Each structure stands twice: as structure tokens, then as C-alpha cells.
Amino acid sequence: MDGDFVYVPDQEQVADTNLMRFAVRRGFKTIHELYQWADAHSEDFWREVISDCDITFYRGFSKVLDGPDSNGTYAWYQGGLINIVRNAVERYALAPETRDRYAIKFEDEEGVRTQITYGELDGMVGRLAGSLSSIGVGRGDRIGIYLPPTVEGVVALYSILRIGAVAVPIFSGYGREAVESRLKDAGARYIFTCHEYTRRGRRIMQSDPLASIPDLKIIMAGVDGHSDGILSMKQLIAEGKYVQSVPMNSEDPAIMLYTSGTTGRPKGTVHVHGGSFINIVKEVKYYMDLRSSDTMFWISDLGWMMGAWSIIGTNSLGGTIFLYSGAVDFPDDHRIYRLVEENGVSVLGLSPTLIRMLKSKGIGDAMPGVRVFGSTGEPWDTDSWMHLFQNIGGGRTPICNISGGTDIIGCFLASTPAIPLKPRCLYRGLGMHVSVFDDEGRDVTGQIGHLVAKGQCPSMTRGIWKQPEKYFETYWSRFGTAWSQGDWAEMDAEGYFFLYGRSDDVIKVAGKRLGPNEVEDIVNAVQGVVESAAVGIPDEIRGESLAIFYTGSDSEETRGAIRKSVESKLGKSFAPSFTIHLPALPKTRNGKIMRRIVKSSFLGEPVGDVSNLEDFGVVTLIGSIGKEVGGAHGRNN
Secondary structure (H helix, E strand, O other), X not given: OOOOOOEOOOHHHHHOOHHHHHHHHOXXXXXXXXXXXXXXXXXXXXXXXXXXXXOOOOEOOOEEEXXXXXXXXXXXXXXXXXXXXXXXXXXXXXXXXXXXOEEEEEEOOOOOEEEEEHHHHHHHHHHHHHHHHHOOOOOOOEEEEEOOOOHHHHHHHHHHHHOOOEEEEOOOOOOHHHHHHHHHHHOOOEEEEEOOEEEXXXXXXXXXXXXXXXXXXXXXXXXXXXXXXXEEXXXXXXXXXXXXXXXXXXXXXXXXXXOXXXXXXXXXXXXXXXXXXXXXXXHHHHOOOOOOOOEEEEOOOOOOHHHHHHHHHHHXXXXXXXXXXXXXXXXXXXXXXXXXHHOOOOEEEEOHHHHHHHHHOOOOOOOOOOOEEEEOOOOOOHHHHHHHHXXXXXXXXXXXXXXXXXXXXXXXXXXXXXXXXXXXXEEEOOOOOEEEEOOOOOEOOOOEEEEEEOOOOOOOOOOEOOOOXXXXXXXXXXXXXXXXXXXXXXXXXOOEEEEEEEHHHOEEEOOEEEOHHHHHHHHHOOOOEEEEEEEEEEEOOOEEEEEEEEEEOOOHHHHHHHHHHHHHHHOHHHOOOEEEEOOOOOEEOOOOEOHHHHHHHHHOOOOOOOOOEOOOHHHHHHHHHHHHHOHHHOOOO
16 A cells, blocks of 8 residues: 655645635634544535535525435435526526636547537527427436537536436447436436447447337437437527526436446436535535636546536536547547647546556656546556656646545545645545445454445435335445445555455455455556456365456566566465456446456356447457466466
8 A cells, every 4th residue: 555645735735725715614724624524513514515615506405414214315405496507507607707608618539629608508508408398308307318428418418407307328338238228227208319420530320229219209419400200409409498497306316327237237326406416516626626717627428427527516616618529549649638738628537547558658748737637437556646646747736536436426535636645545535424344344444345434425326216125235235324335445544545446356365355456556567567457266275366467568578577576565375377468458438447347258257238348359358268278267377
């Protein structure tokens, strides 16, 4: 575990952060005092967040927290009336000083750019919302969004929320089966999509998977008029009667996000206009330190949690969200630099995978315009974190590493610019009651355990759609009074956290538990390795043994160096049984390495839901290697 601080903000830097300003307003002298108060006085804290983040209600709430109900869920901001779009769009369009500020900047892969002011965005959203109402869309109706990150995607999202319908964002890379299963589960009658777009120089026929889905009404972006049963989004905007946002109860659903399934059907998590929204704004303001003068670019898809999180959080704070529908490393690896510089990006959210790729190619130019780096989605390795901090960040730009999940549309853990940072570290989420438990439910420091929340937070999903019995089983059954969603973490004596992947990815060798990221951090530091995935495979003697899959140099010298490094740093019992070179690792489009797919394909087992993979070819390759070397039988190489 990394022990030395490499980013240490001085007193002036700390005082200039949103987080410290909040602490001072509450009468605290240190950030630590603020965190202690937030956990100890939860309802007071969440009441103060509303004021500090300038969140407006149509009607004030009577109670901050109420519950639990018969399903074990809690209600937040009871009695309050609110609408996300009123806070994120309308109020900035109505104010003369912000009406002409850019709400959205967009660029496609071919370099075509669009900029939309808050006034323009509000007009588009209000008219499209009016058209949706006129065709029968109402409160509670689920509406799909199957679009890459585009202006149309944001307009669709806000227009749905504006009239009290529920947005169901769907990853733009899904095929027909994955899209249909989510739409069917959600009961969605309408979906926003486009005919095609460009990614990595290829035309992606986006609407093709929808063509044969029965009883689905398509609203198409990028076409001029209605035709063949397809509604034109452009025409709906042009002809719609402008409507204002509808006051919604704090607990009314706003967004349904689907988690990726492993073997069963994906889970639909439900998020609301009140508590879920308030937590998003809190996180973007305090963790990303976002101001109204900032432009945020989070490299994500509209179908992922970070899409809605970054858009809603940025706009609710009066900032500018930048969207890009192509690949950030196409047509060359410096595309990301041009996007950042030419669009004035000051807050950049990226993945460890992107940095590992840049590092492997010797790319480490500074990004002087970026004030804050954000990251999420997967654990860091030390070398890549330091490459981002020292080279791309010039040794001065904080890396605000955050971790939470679709289930809470937010973060249990987050580093911020207001605190000193260690390589690959996280800090506890503000007001999130976070700790690490051992198997018996005891708080532990200095050892790997289960990441938990020991109390309620307002963005926890209100349930799993159509599976109410799954809510308690999924999140509360393990420890009873603490939320656990399966993350493997360690907390040190100074309150910093380090992630080691999903707890269901844990490797158990001769009864000793090992987090996969602990192994990968060692492997990725070996000369010639770009990135790696560590998994446990059956072993007749030890229960499980270690298998390492990596990209980079395909040489016996590199494989030997990997084995030697793992053995010397973890002990002989953890010496890998297999060290296998691959041309690529199975990853989602936003860069997350899928260890469960690596393991299942190597063992010749069903791989479950693979609809969010960037490229399925490597899965087939891993399966064939497993057959060749006897992976399913756990034989040593």
C-alpha cells in the first residue's frame, strides 16, 4: 500500500476549494472536522448540502429522512417538491447573467463542433417535453435513450425528466438482445436513438438493433421529418409547445440505470428527483471542485452512471459539459490532448486504462489547462497513477479518484483537491458512513476487507425494478445493518482507502485471500507489461492458484520477470500457475477490464452477459488458450 503523500496542497490551495469553503461556512477549521460532523449528524449535513449547493425546491420538505418502509427502503426530503431540470437548466436560462453561458460543448469524431447555451438548451428541452406530452408520455413512463454522447442525448434526458417521465439510458454499444432485454424489463414504449454515427472511423448503424423490437416507438435524432412510423426528434422540437418543469415529489423516480448482469438478467436500479440528484450535485461540487467557469469532460457513455452524473452535476452548478462521440485515441493517440485544449476542458475524467495505454506508448505530455483530474471504474496501479500525476499533471494537478456505483449513482469513496494524496488512493465519501469490515462485520484497518456504508445515504437505489425481494438480498443481507455491494478495499490508519477490485474476484490460495489489483499492481510495474488481469483458477492442492493475463511484450523474459516479481513480493505460495500474453484484455468501451470474463472463458465456463464488451474476439482466444494449456484443470505451466 502506498504510504507517502505526493500531492500536498498548501493552506491557500485548500482555502480556495469548494469543500473548505463549505467547512468554513459551517464553522469548522479543518476538512477532517467537516467529515466527522457529516457522519455523526447525517440529517443536519444533508440539509446543509441543499443550501450550500443552491438547490431549489418548489415546496420545502418536512423531514430529511424517514423509514424504513416495509421493503426496507428509506425516503429522503419527505414532502418536498423538486425537479432536476428546474435546477440543471431552467434557472440558468431564466437568469440574464447565465442565459448565454454555454451549457454544452460537443464534438464528433470528424471534428464537427456544436455549442449550446443555457437559453438554447432550455428552449429545446421545453419544446421537446411539450411534444412528448402531446403524444401521450406522462409521469412515470419509462423512456429509453440509446445514443452516444451527443447534444441530442442531453436534450432527450432533460426533456424526459422535465415532464416527470423516467429516463432509461442504455449503453450505445449494446446489441439487440441487450437493448431489448432492458427495454422489456423497464416497460419502455419509446426510445431516442439515431440512425448512425462514427467511431474509430467506422459508421455505427445505431438504430439497426431496434428495427425488429415489437411495440417500440422510435424517436430518431438527425432526421428532418417523421416517416415510416419513426418520429423525428428535430421536428418534435420545432413543433413542440414549450412547457416548464413539472414539480415532482422528492421520491418520484427520475432515472433507471441498469447494472451489467453476470449470468442472470441485469438489475434496474431506481434513482429519484430528490436524494439521488442532491448527492450528484454534492459530489461534483466537492469532489471535482467544479465551478461555473469550468468545462468538464468525463470520458463515458450516456448509458453509464458517469454519463448522467457528469451532465447533471455540471449543469446544476452552472458549468459547461463537453461531450465527444468518438474514440479519444483515434485517429491517433494525441486526440485526447486536442479535445482538451481546443474545447477548454478544465476538469477531465478518465480511466486508468487510458493512462496505461498512453504510458506504454511513451506519451506523457502535460495538460496545463486541466485543473482537476477525475477517475473511476477500476483500481489504479501505482506506476500509471504516477505517470498521470507527474507527467500529464505536471506534479501539481490533483487526481480525484472516486468509487461508488450504479447502485448509488454516486461515490462511497473520493479523493479531493482539498486533501493530501497518495498514489492510487481514495478518501471516504462525505456523509457516506464508509468503513471496511472483515467477514464477521468488524471494522478493520490495514487489511483487505469488505467496503461498506454503515448508514443511509440519499442516492441509494430505491429498489431493483420488478425484483423488490432482491433489494435486501443484494445490499443488506451480508451484514444486516451495513450496505455492501461487493467491493474489496483496505483502509489505512490515516483514513485513506485503496481498492482491490470486486470481492467476488478475490483469489484464495491455500486459504489466503488476495485482491486481484494487489497482484496487478506488481505485474504492471514489470518492464514490458502494459496492463494485466489476475484471476484465481481451481487447484487440487491449494484450492485456487493464480493466473495472470497481460498485454505488452510477448517474450519469455517478460513472463519470467512477472513470475519472479509476484513470487518475491507476495511469497512463493502465490507464484502464478499461468502467465499468459494476450493481444488485448476483455474490456468495456469505457475501459473496464472484465476479470470474470477472463476467468470464465479460460475455464471453459459460460461467460454470462458480454453485451457491453468492446471486442468479443479476445474472449474466444482466451477460451482456446484455456483448452490448450489445461486451464480448466488447474495444471501448472
